[in-house]
Amino acid sequence: MSTVKPSKINKLLKLQPPGVVLISSWLVGQGYSPELLRKYRNSNWLTSIGTGAMIREKDQVNYLGAIFGLQRQLGLSIHPGAKTALSLHGKAHFLDFDQQQVYLFGHSKENLPLWFQKYDWKVDINYYTTSFLPADEGMTSIRIDNFELSISSPARGLMECLFLAPQSQDLMECLQIMQGLNNLHPKQVQPLLEQCTSVKVKRLFLYLAESCSHTWFKHLNLKQIDLGKGNRSLSKKGVYIPKYKITVPQEMQKDESPEL
Incomplete structure (x- = not known):
């Protein structure tokens, strides 16, 4: 030997x-x-x-340890996002969250290595490549056991959920998430909204924030946020919201549940 x-x-x-x-x-x-x-x-x-x-040898490694390698060793922006990031922040405890479903996001030109794709991480990996937000905007670092990992902040995590809605993410669940984000800071939310290139995401985010009557919403400068032109329909039989020019499911208007 x-x-x-x-x-x-x-x-x-x-x-x-x-x-x-x-x-x-x-x-x-x-x-x-x-x-x-x-x-x-x-x-x-x-x-x-x-x-x-x-x-x-004999080390216990999960998908988060693999993402650490992608971030720190390869310099990739691939990170836990959407509901996975919210769960890691402790913001998804009130949702019907499937721990076996993991949501990862990366830049539009970043691919998961073949070894990552083929290895059995004991979870279902849902990977999305997007560029609707800058790679470094709205990111935060959290400690996972022995290492630090870069993940989406709660505000960015919700925006990633809205990016997936309504096809891969329930909008009512997005409303529930927004209800729990009553302590966001406008100085962190404002640049995310200004740099976001998805009109759908921006309109939905602002609509949900205003619907939840969050204090921080009042301190946003809406004039600096480009909401685009034309209407956006997210439900065939929904309710039209003139201020944001979006059609949302009827139950979103009827929901009067208190903030969490």
Whole structure:
């Protein structure tokens, strides 16, 4: 069996925290040749989880540890978004949230590596590539066990939900989410709305915020937000909202549930 120098492998294991994926191309850039990495696998220091990706031997790694690798090692903007981000923030506890469904977002030119797609993360990955928001706007960092991960802020998370609505996201659920976002700060929401390129998302976001009578809504400068022209219909038999030129499901107008 091949032998490896303890100092070299120990240095490698200190480069990244436990519970994350180690991406081969990044390791090579750090000075670890493919031959040396092969020795580490043969010596049971590392375990392959697919072509181009490894984990520490006997390490427990989930999809979040894989995203850490994509963000910190490859510099990608791929991140937990929509309801997944809201759940990580503790904002989706009142929803009928399926923990097996994971929503990830990335820039329009970013693809999930094949090893990520093929590996069984024990959850269903829903990945969306979009550019309706800048990659770095409305992002925040949270701690997951041993590492920091960049995810959508609650405001951006809701906007990503609205981006998926109504085909892949229920609008009534979006209303419930908005009801729980009574502590947003207008200085964080304003740039998101100004830089968002989706007219649908902006109109829905403002409509929901005003419907929930959130205090922060009153401090937004609507004149700086381009709401586009023409009408948008999100329901065939809905209610037309003249101020925002959108047609929403009738039950959204009838809902009078208190803020959560």
